[in-house]
Amino acid sequence: MNNNLYKYILGIADNSLILGQRMGELTGHGPSLETDIACTNISLDLFGQVRSYYQYAAKIAGDGRTEDDIAMLRKEREYVNVLLVEQPNTDFAHTMARQFLFDVYHLLFLQELEKSKDLNLSAIAKKSIKEVSYHQRFSSDWIKRLGDGTEESHQKMQDAIDDLWTYTDELFHQTEADKAMVKEGIGVDVTKLKDNYYQIVNSVLEESTLSIPKSKYFQKGGKQGIHTEHLGYLLSDLQYMQRTYPNMEW
Amino acid sequence: MNKLMIEHADIDTELIPILDQVSDPEIPVLTILDMGVVRYAKLVDNEVMIKLTPTYSGCPAMDVISDDVKAAFEKAGYKVSIDLVLTPAWTTDWISEEGRDALEKYGIAPPLEADADKDALLGNKRIVKCTNCGSQNTKLVSQFGSTACKALFQCEDCQEPFDYFKCLK
Numbered sequence: 001m002n003n004n005l006y007k008y009i010l011g012i013a014d015n016s017l018i019l020g021q022r023m024g025e026l027t028g029h030g031p032s033l034e035t036d037i038a039c040t041n042i043s044l045d046l047f048g049q050v051r052s053y054y055q056y057a058a059k060i061a062g063d064g065r066t067e068d069d070i071a072m073l074r075k076e077r078e079y080v081n082v083l084l085v086e087q088p089n090t091d092f093a094h095t096m097a098r099q100f101l102f103d104v105y106h107l108l109f110l111q112e113l114e115k116s117k118d119l120n121l122s123a124i125a126k127k128s129i130k131e132v133s134y135h136q137r138f139s140s141d142w143i144k145r146l147g148d149g150t151e152e153s154h155q156k157m158q159d160a161i162d163d164l165w166t167y168t169d170e171l172f173h174q175t176e177a178d179k180a181m182v183k184e185g186i187g188v189d190v191t192k193l194k195d196n197y198y199q200i201v202n203s204v205l206e207e208s209t210l211s212i213p214k215s216k217y218f219q220k221g222g223k224q225g226i227h228t229e230h231l232g233y234l235l236s237d238l239q240y241m242q243r244t245y246p247n248m249e250w
Numbered sequence: 251m252n253k254l255m256i257e258h259a260d261i262d263t264e265l266i267p268i269l270d271q272v273s274d275p276e277i278p279v280l281t282i283l284d285m286g287v288v289r290y291a292k293l294v295d296n297e298v299m300i301k302l303t304p305t306y307s308g309c310p311a312m313d314v315i316s317d318d319v320k321a322a323f324e325k326a327g328y329k330v331s332i333d334l335v336l337t338p339a340w341t342t343d344w345i346s347e348e349g350r351d352a353l354e355k356y357g358i359a360p361p362l363e364a365d366a367d368k369d370a371l372l373g374n375k376r377i378v379k380c381t382n383c384g385s386q387n388t389k390l391v392s393q394f395g396s397t398a399c400k401a402l403f404q405c406e407d408c409q410e411p412f413d414y415f416k417c418l419k
Contacts, residue, residue: 034392041394048308123337130418138393
């Protein structure tokens with residue numbers, strides 16, 4: 001089995017799985033019916049994309065594990081998602097800020113992954129780009145509406161951006177699997193996405209009358225499996241059915 | 251039927267009547283051929299090989315469609331194998347003319363061209379036609395509707411809320 005490729009795929013898929021789970025938590029709890037549906041639609045898109053990634057990972061692993069096993073039955077330290085996506089739905093401003101800060105990265109990433117020499121990854125990227133463009137449009141829209149809204153909505157969005165900013169730098173850290181895959185023309189060099197990312201993010205923040213955080217202190221660790229305390233709680237929800245009723249299918 | 255199909259997919263004509271019996275479980279007026287999700291259908295030694303592509307990655311209808319296609323061919327006495335393909339990625343351009351008409355009659359506004367679609371979904375222009383009264387005085391309620399492929403609109407003249415099938419290119 002190509003261990004680097006397997007790890008590389010998990011690095012991509014885990015981000016979307018964990019964010020998808022976070023957005024899925026809003027089912028029946030969104031601030032309005034329409035927003036509730038929008039958030040869960042985003043969740044559905046992300047889960048759809050991760051199925052393709054995990055199916056591919058399962059094929060590479062070739063040890064009898066299925067897409068579900070990989071998604072549902074790993075331990076916390078074996079998840080390699082970035083810290084940003086596991087942050088909780090503190091309030092709607094945090095939920096949208098997290099989505100926005102990830103969407104901008106996600107779209108830039110997929111636009112590069114589309115050029116991958118690996119035809120499976122390229123196909124998944126092509127498909128996902130269409131969906132993720134919608135996500136970014138939706139989340140950017142909310143940054144502007146809340147940022148450039150009332151005094152209170154502005155403050156809440158500013159707080160959310162300030163809180164989550166510390167998790168953005170990790171998006172551009174390379175893992176060993178990343179480096180190996182970039183060398184083979186399969187992976188995306190995330191370090192090269194950074195300038196473009198902050199340019200897009202900053203211009204939306206400016207348009208939203210929000211200030212760009214100045215802090216240079218950034219958190220990291222998710223890509224190495226060292227997570228914030230929030231992931232464990234999320235996984236206990238996510239994995240409950242598979243842990244309690246092993247091998248159940250629906 | 252369905253001359254458009256021939257252009258973007260590779261389908262044996264003799265299989266069309268069977269494929270045409272299967273519809274999208276979430277939009278029952280639309281057959282999977284009208285939808286453009288059948289990419290390939292060939293008869294090789296009494297075994298039918300089918301390739302399907304999802305509209306959206308997470309479309310929950312795909313598994314059902316796959317089962318329905320299998321059942322339809324087995325009923326007609328064929329062996330069948332079905333593959334899911336992702337590339338080329340599905341586009342709303344593959345929805346047939348018949349499909350667009352069926353959508354509109356069913357109460358779902360068919361997709362506009364890409365530029366117009368962007369204008370409509372950003373709320374810049376009022377161009378999506380109400381499926382109830384035909385007025386273009388309609389507003390976007392939400393970019394995401396009852397399924398991943400639709401957005402929610404409301405007519406400001408007759409007040410009817412309706413779905414708009416988002417353009418995907």
